[in-house]
Amino acid sequence: MKIKMYQVDAFTEEIFKGNPAAICILEEWIDENLMQNIASENNLSETAFCIIKDDICELRWFTPEEEIDLCGHATLATAYVIFEVLNYPKNSVKFETKSGILTVEKDGENITMEFPSREGxxxxxxxxxxxxxxxxxxxxxxxxxxxxxxxxxxxxxxxxxxxxxxxxxxxxxxxxxxxxxxxxxxxxxxxxxxxxxxxxxxxxxxxxxxxxxxxxxxxxxxxxxxxxxxxxxxxxxxxxEKVKISGKAKLFFKGEIFID
CATH class of the missing domain: 3.10.310.10 (Diaminopimelate Epimerase; Chain A, domain 1)
Known part of the structure; x- marks a missing residue:
């Protein structure tokens, strides 16, 4: 099995700053244990897994220890890959996630995410x-x-x-x-x-x-x-009702994961 993977530094205009996230682009969902092992192997704060579709893309996030319900920098990084690397034809993308539908828009170099408000x-x-x-x-x-x-x-x-x-x-x-x-x-x-x-x-x-x-x-x-x-x-x-968070990102590398 080969999986395309990208690493992107989010909330920054420079590499080696901001928050690095790994993004794995899938054709279909793979076993959860395999996703967790990939995230643990990457050893970044988050690894995102995304299935790209014409209407609503599917997105999940894993720390080195567990799957989580919401991640900002890995969402920004995934949107950056979709818009800037994979040439998504629209300036907005919707993600189906464990926190509901998240809308992300591109405006020049800025990417704006609309997240749920979680007032303490x-x-x-x-x-x-x-x-x-x-x-x-x-x-x-x-x-x-x-x-x-x-x-x-x-x-x-x-x-x-x-x-x-x-x-x-x-x-x-x-x-x-x-x-x-x-x-x-x-x-x-x-x-x-x-x-x-x-x-x-x-x-x-x-x-x-x-x-x-x-x-x-x-x-x-x-x-x-x-x-x-x-x-x-x-x-x-x-x-x-919503929190809008905008930032920039930079691609660090792209490659493939090889799994026997």
């Missing part, structure tokens, strides 16, 4: 979370992820989480965020239970970040930076 509910700050993150946040909210809010950007930069401690937290991933200095807000993202200690740029986390900061900043359009080592830029808009 405020919860208590636990000693377990404080120990895991190494510094007490001022507020914590829960959606799919746990979002910890801090006073300023330097707090986010200085955090040195205990990954083993974060594995004890009852949440898919941990977002940390604060108001930005040169952007509207900043964040970092940790998901050690999924085999991703720190994710470079996390589109899906912004489904929770954007509704929160839209209320705090009293604005619907925002620029966000994720402060990982690689870094990433996201242009965000909150519509009330």
């Amino acid at each position: 509910i405020e919860v208590a700050i636990t000693e377990q979370l404080i120990q895991g993150l190494g510094k007490e946040p001022k507020e914590v909210y829960k959606s799919r992820d746990l979002m910890a809010v801090y006073d300023n950007e330097q707090d986010i930069i200085d955090l040195q989480p205990n990954m083993e401690g974060l594995k004890l937290i009852d949440a898919f991933g941990i977002i940390v965020t604060a108001k930005g200095e040169s952007s509207d807000f900043v964040s970092r993202y940790f998901a050690p239970l999924c085999g991703v200690p720190e994710d470079p740029v996390t589109g899906s986390a912004h489904c929770t970040l954007v509704p929160y900061w839209s209320k705090v900043l009293e604005q619907n359009k925002m620029i966000a930076h994720q402060l990982s080592r690689r870094g990433g830029l996201l242009v965000c808009e909150y519509t009330g």
